[in-house]
Amino acid sequence: MRIAITGARGQLGRQLMAAFAGHELWGLDLPEEDITQPAMSGRLAAWRPDLVLHAAAYTDVDGCERDPELAFRVNAVGTQHVALAAQQVGAAMLYISTNEVFDGTRRDLYREWDQLSPMSIYARSKAAGEQIVRDLLAGRFYIVRIAWLFGPGGNNFVTKILAAAEKTAALRVAADEFGNPTYAADLAAAIGRLVATGHFGIYHLTNTGFCSRYEFAREIMRLAGRPDLPITPILSAEWPRPSRPPLHAVLANTAAASLGIVLRSWQDALADYMAAGLSNSPGSPGSLCSL
Numbered sequence: 270m271r272i273a274i275t276g277a278r279g280q281l282g283r284q285l286m287a288a289f290a291g292h293e294l295w296g297l298d299l300p301e302e303d304i305t306q307p308a309m310s311g312r313l314a315a316w317r318p319d320l321v322l323h324a325a326a327y328t329d330v331d332g333c334e335r336d337p338e339l340a341f342r343v344n345a346v347g348t349q350h351v352a353l354a355a356q357q358v359g360a361a362m363l364y365i366s367t368n369e370v371f372d373g374t375r376r377d378l379y380r381e382w383d384q385l386s387p388m389s390i391y392a393r394s395k396a397a398g399e400q401i402v403r404d405l406l407a408g409r410f411y412i413v414r415i416a417w418l419f420g421p422g423g424n425n426f427v428t429k430i431l432a433a434a435e436k437t438a439a440l441r442v443a444a445d446e447f448g449n450p451t452y453a454a455d456l457a458a459a460i461g462r463l464v465a466t467g468h469f470g471i472y473h474l475t476n477t478g479f480c481s482r483y484e485f486a487r488e489i490m491r492l493a494g495r496p497d498l499p500i501t502p503i504l505s506a507e508w509p510r511p512s513r514p515p516l517h518a519v520l521a522n523t524a525a526a527s528l529g530i531v532l533r534s535w536q537d538a539l540a541d542y543m544a545a546g547l548s549n550s551p552g553s554p555g556s557l558c559s560l
């Protein structure tokens with residue numbers, strides 16, 4: 270298969286490049302290819318992919334709040350350019366979306382078909398991308414919502430906690446924000462299995478289980494051999510930032526599980542990631558990732 274992967278140098282993109290290495294690949298990313306440019310759409314269509322894996326996005330959640338124009342230009346208009354190219358050549362498209370399309374006000378888990386309720390600019394721009402893919406790729410798309418991604422070369426919650434622990438004697442971490450930590454390598458492998466089924470639709474793919482940021486940080490420090498580092502549980506509202514994260518946007522994997530696709534526990538995945546030294550993959554470090 271000819272497979273185009275956008276955001277190929279990002280945290281997930283580089284794992285997708287590795288997971289699909291047996292295929293004919295074109296990895297698109299800045300600065301060579303900018304999805305906000307209409308000309309990119311023409312070049313992508315001219316390459317005639319069978320499948321487009323769209324992982325490129327403006328993922329700095331606070332940056333999106335400060336610059337909504339850029340957020341919608343990349344995450345909505347850019348997605349439209351990618352989707353139009355796929356539509357033109359009859360390619361299938363897989364769009365990576367986020368748990369943040371849900372407002373997280375429910376204590377329950379969110380299923381694939383739940384009503385979207387995005388709050389932040391980032392979330393609204395990603396939800397717009399979902400709508401564009403549904404409209405343009407009628408019937409030939411996968412929407413894969415993920416959460417709390419960590420992977421080699423990325424600037425993610427794990428690397429941030431480890432860096433903070435190097436600088437300070439104690440940490441303060443939100444105990445009221447919950448999500449599903451997800452290892453980029455596991456996710457890329459699961460996406461490989463998903464597209465092999467040809468079952469188009471909406472999916473929630475994360476490592477199994479969920480936790481609070483506080484619990485996530487505790488496990489990171491335990492695996493780093495510093496279980497006694499003091500970590501104070503705080504409310505996320507005590508940590509002022511431009512965007513307000515959803516507090517309980519926890520995803521349930523119902524659709525992929527019905528196909529036999531279930532990722533291992535986030536604790537096992539985190540242990541593998543940290544044992545590998547966090548940066549065992551080719552490519553340059555990714556941009557600031559969403560927390």
Ligand SMILES: NC(=O)c1ccc[n+]([C@@H]2O[C@H](COP(=O)([O-])OP(=O)(O)OC[C@H]3O[C@@H](n4cnc5c(N)ncnc54)[C@H](OP(=O)(O)O)[C@@H]3O)[C@@H](O)[C@H]2O)c1
Pocket residue numbers: 275276277278279280281282297298299300302303304305323324325326327328343347365366367368395415416417418419423555556557558559560
């Ligand atoms: N990280 C998370 O926790 C998380 C959670 C839920 C969903 N997601 C979604 O998962 C996907 C992958 O996330 P990630 O963590 O791998 O992100 P990432 O590391 O920031 O990678 C995104 C890639 O897209 C590129 N990109 C940005 N703007 C572009 C443009 N205009 N044209 C072409 N490429 C562009 C980035 O390049 P630069 O680095 O040069 O900007 C980067 O290489 C995204 O769709 C994101 O919304 C992520």
